Amino acid sequence: MREKSSVLVIGGGIAGIQASLDLADRGLEVYLVEKTPSIGGRMAQLDKTFPTMDCSICILAPKMIECFRHPNIKLLTYSEVEEVSGSAGNFTVKVLRNPRFVDESKCTGCGTCMQKCPIKVPNEFEMGLGMRRAIYLPFPQAVPRVATIDKDNCLYFQKGVCKICEKFCQANAVDFDKKPEELTINVSAIIIATGFNLFNPSIIGEYGYKQYKNVITSLELERLVNASGPTGGKLLRPSDGKEPNEIAFIQCVGSRSQRKKCFPYCSSVCCMYATKESIILKEHKPEVEVYIFYIELRVFGKGFQEFVTRAREEWDVEYIRGRPDEIIEDPKTRDLIVRYEDTLDRKVKELKVGLVVLCPALIPNDSNTKLEKILGAELDEHGFFKSKDPLFAPVDTNVPGIFICGYSQGPKDIPESVAQSSGAAARAAEVIALVASEEN
Numbered sequence: 001m002r003e004k005s006s007v008l009v010i011g012g013g014i015a016g017i018q019a020s021l022d023l024a025d026r027g028l029e030v031y032l033v034e035k036t037p038s039i040g041g042r043m044a045q046l047d048k049t050f051p052t053m054d055c056s057i058c059i060l061a062p063k064m065i066e067c068f069r070h071p072n073i074k075l076l077t078y079s080e081v082e083e084v085s086g087s088a089g090n091f092t093v094k095v096l097r098n099p100r101f102v103d104e105s106k107c108t109g110c111g112t113c114m115q116k117c118p119i120k121v122p123n124e125f126e127m128g129l130g131m132r133r134a135i136y137l138p139f140p141q142a143v144p145r146v147a148t149i150d151k152d153n154c155l156y157f158q159k160g161v162c163k164i165c166e167k168f169c170q171a172n173a174v175d176f177d178k179k180p181e182e183l184t185i186n187v188s189a190i191i192i193a194t195g196f197n198l199f200n201p202s203i204i205g206e207y208g209y210k211q212y213k214n215v216i217t218s219l220e221l222e223r224l225v226n227a228s229g230p231t232g233g234k235l236l237r238p239s240d241g242k243e244p245n246e247i248a249f250i251q252c253v254g255s256r257s258q259r260k261k262c263f264p265y266c267s268s269v270c271c272m273y274a275t276k277e278s279i280i281l282k283e284h285k286p287e288v289e290v291y292i293f294y295i296e297l298r299v300f301g302k303g304f305q306e307f308v309t310r311a312r313e314e315w316d317v318e319y320i321r322g323r324p325d326e327i328i329e330d331p332k333t334r335d336l337i338v339r340y341e342d343t344l345d346r347k348v349k350e351l352k353v354g355l356v357v358l359c360p361a362l363i364p365n366d367s368n369t370k371l372e373k374i375l376g377a378e379l380d381e382h383g384f385f386k387s388k389d390p391l392f393a394p395v396d397t398n399v400p401g402i403f404i405c406g407y408s409q410g411p412k413d414i415p416e417s418v419a420q421s422s423g424a425a426a427r428a429a430e431v432i433a434l435v436a437s438e439e440n
């Protein structure tokens with residue numbers, strides 16, 4: 001078969017991984033392009049996942065490894081799509097491979113370089129709550145298991161001294177002279193799976209994010225309760241390293257809002273993941289008191305309402321209807337006073353807690369705008385990729401041969417992302433089948 005039985009998948013989160021595996025298992029060739037050093041996406045950062053409460057990385061890691069080992073999948077990590085020309089059945093794609101300054105074919109992922117590197121910087125995977133070295137593996141289960149030098153923080157690149165990693169690398173894998181490489185590939189179809197980013201809650205000044213140490217985000221909480229996270233799975237509050245006794249979640253931070261720089265849509269997963277995170281907190285420490293401030297509960301999936309009922313009745317999670325107006329910090333104890341109107345009894349109230357968890361809007365990936373220009377696939381008014389027809393062609397874009405799946409198309413959870421990815425893979429396979437039938 002010629003090269004045209006190939007598909008390009010952009011984004012290596014759960015959506016891109018699932019689409020790649022589906023295509024590869026059909027015998028089609030896949031190029032999976034991921035811009036960060038490892039595939040995995042946001043799911044790799046989660047502790048457990050609703051609705052099943054599975055350990056997230058335990059169910060994701062086997063799929064990541066399958067992608068790495070699959071003979072039909074070529075992983076292009078730390079890479080980005082730069083140019084696309086052609087049309088359905090025959091796209092030419094230029095991919096820029098950023099240099100890791102570590103030879104992928106030699107690095108064994110032993111970690112010695114990371115132990116010896118003298119530079120420590122905030123770890124993005126741990127949401128800045130832990131540290132990593134200038135030469136690093138993004139997280140223990142990273143795929144591929146290859147170190148990357150972060151040029152902006154490396155002493156050799158910044159000051160011309162050090163090279164300690166090179167000295168201690170027994171595999172001779174460190175190569176400071178590596179240059180970016182351009183790769184040209186030919187594919188029949190393209191699948192976009194670029195996922196989401198988090199809204200910056202500092203924009204809502206009255207919640208004090210980054211001003212008050214004990215105001216954190218939900219993704220930071222996922223890392224703090226995770227056994228391989230920066231606190232070894234103990235929920236310790238950032239101000240004093242003590243366990244909080246009362247914790248409040250605030251929903252819709254930057255979403256469902258007409259305020260400037262905020263987003264009018266619902267992020268779709270927050271009511272459920274806040275409920276999940278509350279149960280995790282209770283599992284860790286049953287006596288902790290957990291409150292969830294909500295506008296209304298959007299728990300529409302199969303078994304979701306029952307999940308919330310269990311959290312209420314079995315775990316004593318308290319749901320309070322109302323969007324808080326303000327958080328005030330007690331400067332002595334660093335405890336937080338949440339001011340809100342309880343919209344059920346219409347009274348203005350205050351709640352004192354040790355930790356506040358903000359659930360920020362989940363927003364389109366920044367790179368969507370660049371990809372829109374490269375691919376010609378249109379974005380909607382928020383910046384998510386637009387379906388050609390939301391009813392009958394939900395995974396098609398306006399460009400024949402280019403498909404979408406996962407959060408890049410709009411808010412959705414993991415099961416829905418997986419289902420949509422299988423749909424996009426099937427549509428991409430149809431393009432290839434059509435090309436083959438025209439050739440015969």
Ligand SMILES: Cc1cc2nc3c(=O)[nH]c(=O)nc-3n(C[C@H](O)[C@H](O)[C@H](O)COP(=O)(O)OP(=O)(O)OC[C@H]3O[C@@H](n4cnc5c(N)ncnc54)[C@H](O)[C@@H]3O)c2cc1C
Nearest residue numbers: 011013014015035041042049050195196367406407413414
């Ligand atoms: C705090 C929190 C808890 C959650 N808990 C749950 C839960 O328990 N259960 C559940 O079902 N859902 C949960 N979710 C939602 C879940 O994270 C998403 O549904 C899921 O991650 C969507 O997968 P995705 O692959 O579409 O996107 P992502 O996971 O965002 O993956 C996108 C990938 O694309 C890459 N990428 C982006 N742009 C480019 C580009 N231009 N080129 C190459 N690569 C690119 C990114 O680096 C990333 O690896 C939670 C979300 C949050 C924020």
